[in-house]
Amino acid sequence: MFESVIGRKRTGCVTAPLPFGDLPAPFRGAPAIGPEFSGGAAAEICARVCETRAIDPVSRTVDLGRCIFCGLCEEACRGKGIRFSSDPHLPCGTKEHLILGATPPPLPKADRTLASLLGGSLHLREVSAGGCNGCDLEVQATGNPVFDLQRFGIDFVASPRHADGLLVTGPVTRNMREALIKTYEAVAEPRLVIAIGACAISGGIFRGSYAVEDGVGEVIPVDLYIPGCPPHPSTILYGILDFFGRYPGRKPSRGGSLHGAGGEEESA
Ligand code: SF4
Known part of the structure; x- marks a missing residue:
């Protein structure tokens, strides 16, 4: 009993404060889209390797609702089109808010x-x-x-x-x-x-x-x-x-x- 109290004291408070820090590997966080992706060339390369068809090479967008964060697109374009960060703050909301590269719709009024x-x-x-x-x-x-x-x-x-x-x-x-x-x-x-x-x-x-x-x-x-x-x-x-x-x-x-x-x- 005494030992567990001492152990507790040694461990201290482990609860993560807000805002949350970077994600540990191997988690991939919010991706950034580069100018080469928006320009078209990298979007084609990335779309070819994307198994879930999250990348639309025509509209040059990435649908995070379909993305499985496998990282194949980043590998294929050598990070020139898409680069994953360790930022845990991914876009969340309606399905439209998950599409990167498109103009997000206005935020709905408070429900x-x-x-x-x-x-x-x-x-x-x-x-x-x-x-x-x-x-x-x-x-x-x-x-x-x-x-x-x-x-x-x-x-x-x-x-x-x-x-x-x-x-x-x-x-x-x-x-x-x-x-x-x-x-x-x-x-x-x-x-x-x-x-x-x-x-x-x-x-x-x-x-x-x-x-x-x-x-x-x-x-x-x-x-x-x-x-x-x-x-x-x-x-x-x-x-x-x-x-x-x-x-x-x-x-x-x-x-x-x-x-x-x-x-x-x-x-x-
Ligand atoms: S990480 Fe994988 S699933 Fe997501 S867009 Fe890239 S290739 Fe597609």
Whole structure:
């Protein structure tokens, strides 16, 4: 007992402060698009190696909702067109906000009903809808002492009846379709739906398979998309907090408040 108290004292506080720091290898963070990509030449080279067709060489855009962060494009163009950083702050929001290289649509007005959900706390029910469980592991890691999502008033609950919303991973296999719809219907309105990772956003590497629905948005309405394959815990927390205007130093993507910070005035 005494030894564990001493051990605790030696370890100190491991909880990561906000804003989160750089991602550790091998995670890839927010990519930057260079002039050679926008100019066209590098976009063609990158698109040729992109298995998930995240790169459109015509519009010269990268869809982070499809990207699996394999890094093949960066290798192919030798970093001249696309270069991945270690920045965990990936664009999160609607599907349109995930497209790099395009002019992002204006931010939607604050959804005050959803924002009111987070006035005190947010309870989420996680649904693993047929992925590889990579995203589930990272979601689980958001609850460890380093990321400690409970300090933000966010928690996971066992029953959708007790939840304010769903957090969904995986491309939604046919076998999970009905279960997902039933779970969604069991959450009282107003309800929030968050799709985590390339599979949940677009089907990811399973896109087009007869066995999947190509993402959560094909089955139930989604409010927030968080890209990655899998997204790092800091990207997941950043996406959720930023959605409610609670991430320090960043403009709220849709407004709202958690534990009173951020505020509706800020997001209106
Ligand atoms: S990192 Fe993304 S955009 Fe680049 S090749 Fe891989 S899936 Fe395609």
